Amino acid sequence: MQIYVCIKHVPDSAANIHILDDIRIDEKVAFLLNPYDEHAVTEAASLKQKVPDSEIIAVCLGKPDAEKTIRSAMAMGADRGILVETDDVCDSMTTARVLHAAIVQDGSADIIFTGKESIDSEGMQTQFRIGALFDFPVVTNAAAFDITSGKAVVTCELSGGRTRTFHLSLPCVVGAGRGLNTPGYPTFPDVVKARKKSIKTISMDNLSITPATGSAKTVALTPLEQKRYPKKITGNSADQAKEIIRILRQEAKVLT
């Protein structure tokens, strides 16, 4: 099987984000493989164990520095990588077009894994756009995945313990959620091996893409800080419980 995994190079969630010129972030922070994409790569690797002749190709749109993130995906099991280079910040309509074009140029996908969202722009939509461009079925927030009798069987999580199980014809696009698997830390030999794997670099300008008619453009960024002024609830536990109920009733007005 040709297994493609779409990955993104994102700032570490623990990094302090500084905003420059009210429009962009200071990129001098640690970047890494988007956490949900780790689940996507891990699932691709376990699928390859079941279908031994498979090849896993990690595809990434990003700045040249994103090579590091492709190497991380390789240490987790990707066989080779494709980096489409750009210094632009692309919206998801453009990103999906680029990833679609890069995959079409490379080969014939049997399955495409992505993360359910990226932790930087939190758009939650690129997987659906890739699916629409290929005309492949898509599911998102996958928590269980298998292939039986030529179909993907995927269970997806909604909130509150609700799940939906789908049968998808192949090829298909699967957006990985956290419940799907537990990504392992790559071993040192894995990391060394990853350094020798091949990454093909393409300039975004060299891919033929039909631009979307619409666009999403960031016009301002501001730090999200909500200063709260804590008040202490005192007394014994019965008093404290009573006061919590009063606050919920009279101040938050969420209890009748």
Next chain:
Amino acid sequence: MKKSGILIEMENNRVKETSLGMITLAARSDAELFALVLDGVDDAICDMLGRYGITTVVDLGLPSDPEVRLNPAVRADAAAKAARNLNLDTVFGLSSADGKDLVPRVAALLDAPLVMDCLDVDPEKHIARTSQYSGKVLADIQLTGDVVIFGIRPNAVQPVPAPAQPRKMEMAWNNPAVENVGLVSWEDGEDGGQASLTEADIIIAGGRGLKNSDNFSLIFDCAKKLHAAVGASRVAVDEGWVPYAFQVGQTGEKVSPRAYIACGISGSIQHFAGMKTAGMIIAVNKDENAAIMANCDYHVQGDLFEILPELIRQL
């Protein structure tokens, strides 16, 4: 005149409060407001939608068979066709559990720009405000295109009545070609009554302080009494005390309840990423130096194994 469509979510055959909030948001422009209803329309639903300003209630005519009606690919196909047939300029949907699997599908089918998890929208200028970078940044995003789509964070806007006399319209549903994805089974959880995390008015969440999965029943019992949804910190889901679907935080759900009660949760940056937009935060923690104690509205320093049973008893 511009036309806006609002994807209506229902629960127990009633319009969800969070859907009514979307109507109030959409009504900030002078567009004609269409309610797009996927789960059947009756007079009570029409009346309710009219009360908040809908002028046309559109029944998308999906069959009642749940295998078809609950399939998000089928729902998205019907919604996208309606948007095209009605020549909508703007589509609003919820960034709820179901909405996250519907709204982006509609955007992909229409090849239209979308901002999910909007905290606010200017429907005239097509600028949406959303949080990014694990809740550390507010981004204002400008959409352009023939159709633009906004996924609204539940509870971002409280509904305000604005009575209109809606007309009803039915769309013919013709079995769309989505046979490449079939819904084969669905599970609504042991407790179908548990309020959806992203849409709840009150969330009570537990963390490391609960110590084990048995103790987590205290949170569930309290939630039942409060009619609240249950949330959890990353530690609680990683330890397997509750499923991942309960996690609030940067890698879990982003929520904006009117009240968030954090029990035995220290309040990491990653946890705050998921709940910092809550209307009110009440922290119950043994450790007065826990980060959450300095960034909440009320804190109770004490033993949650004493306070929670008291709360349950008094409610």
